[in-house]
Amino acid sequence: MSEVVLQDVAKHYGDAVAVRNMTLRIADGELVALLGPSGCGKTTTLRMIAGFVDATSGRISVGGRDVTGLPPNRRNMGMVFQNYALFPHMTVAQNVAFGLEMRKVSRADAGKRVREALARVRLGQYGDRLPKQLSGGQQQRVALARALVIEPDVLLLDEPLSNLDAALRHEMKIEIRQLQQSLGLTTVFVTHDQDEAMSTADRMVLMYQGGVEQIGPPAEVFGRPRTAFAAGFLGIPNLLAGRMTPDRAGFAFEAGPTVRLQGQPPIAGRAFLALRPEEISLSTEPPATGRNALAGRVEIMTYHGSAVEYQLRTDAGPMLSARLRAPGLGGQPVLPGGTAVWAHWAPEAGVLVNEH
Numbered sequence: 001m002s003e004v005v006l007q008d009v010a011k012h013y014g015d016a017v018a019v020r021n022m023t024l025r026i027a028d029g030e031l032v033a034l035l036g037p038s039g040c041g042k043t044t045t046l047r048m049i050a051g052f053v054d055a056t057s058g059r060i061s062v063g064g065r066d067v068t069g070l071p072p073n074r075r076n077m078g079m080v081f082q083n084y085a086l087f088p089h090m091t092v093a094q095n096v097a098f099g100l101e102m103r104k105v106s107r108a109d110a111g112k113r114v115r116e117a118l119a120r121v122r123l124g125q126y127g128d129r130l131p132k133q134l135s136g137g138q139q140q141r142v143a144l145a146r147a148l149v150i151e152p153d154v155l156l157l158d159e160p161l162s163n164l165d166a167a168l169r170h171e172m173k174i175e176i177r178q179l180q181q182s183l184g185l186t187t188v189f190v191t192h193d194q195d196e197a198m199s200t201a202d203r204m205v206l207m208y209q210g211g212v213e214q215i216g217p218p219a220e221v222f223g224r225p226r227t228a229f230a231a232g233f234l235g236i237p238n239l240l241a242g243r244m245t246p247d248r249a250g251f252a253f254e255a256g257p258t259v260r261l262q263g264q265p266p267i268a269g270r271a272f273l274a275l276r277p278e279e280i281s282l283s284t285e286p287p288a289t290g291r292n293a294l295a296g297r298v299e300i301m302t303y304h305g306s307a308v309e310y311q312l313r314t315d316a317g318p319m320l321s322a323r324l325r326a327p328g329l330g331g332q333p334v335l336p337g338g339t340a341v342w343a344h345w346a347p348e349a350g351v352l353v354n355e356h
């Protein structure tokens, strides 16, 4: 069993807090993605788990064993660094064998394990090459083989796909997920890319300013962001400030009008209505009753292949983004800048989120 538990783990650099009171339980065989913007503490968290950074406070355990004070080589973890960190003067096979030599594994045994690890990442024929003779994706796979060859209890990946092009990134993230599942490896995957987190993780930890903002299965976090930061980071640009009405059936925008809510948990105090651009429809006539509607004007219209995006000025506060199907694909005729419109949506499409 290699369940990883972080209990109130923090890292301070002088007065600066890189990670604040992080408590997280990663189940045996689970893949957890740490997701968040630059500087939110993802790498610091990963390095504390690996032992490269000492926690200022808190405890870390693996499989019930407290590893908080142990150096990296006594934690039996495999780590892939963002920049691969391969040794340029060593061959692929020597790079992969490095961790085994450190562990005093016999030469014959090491040779066999290196061959197996390279085969697993489909680089069986590349053992004698130097890293510079490989493509970026192949180098990334060498780094993965090097992390796996020691048969780690835990696999730690720090933005492992960030230097790859889109196609290779897609292929590699599927490969990593398959390997992780077939080996049943407890894995922490750091990324700032929500698609990567979405398509690989069992659970996602959204981090913000050194703390945990939200934890859950990706579909749940995407579908129900709990804070304005989470909603914005997960790609919902429309966040309209206001408050629930006392009967909890409506939302009064700070800027004036009130709309209806449906299926939203109660939130006391200032909150935001998060609206996905795809949920908003536009019409030049008032919409049917039952829809929430705001009167406004098209400010900017831009084409995006199969969609047309509108920036709208309404009386509910900040500019509103709406994304409609392009006319050539069955969407309505384009509404040029300056057109007076109604922006409308189904009450259940609005997600109510906390300010913090």
Ligand SMILES: Nc1ncnc2c1ncn2[C@@H]1O[C@H](COP(=O)(O)OP(=O)(O)OP(=O)(O)O)[C@@H](O)[C@H]1O
Binding pocket: 013, 016, 017, 018, 036, 037, 038, 039, 040, 041, 042, 043, 044, 045, 192
């Ligand atoms: N050795 C250090 N000394 C001082 N501050 C540090 C040190 N390492 C990290 N920090 C600070 O801690 C915070 C978290 O850094 P960290 O590298 O964990 O962020 P990150 O989420 O991995 O960001 P990125 O997505 O850019 O890699 C940042 O504000 C950073 O400047």
Ligand SMILES: [Mg+2]
Binding pocket: 042, 043, 044
């Ligand atoms: Mg980082």
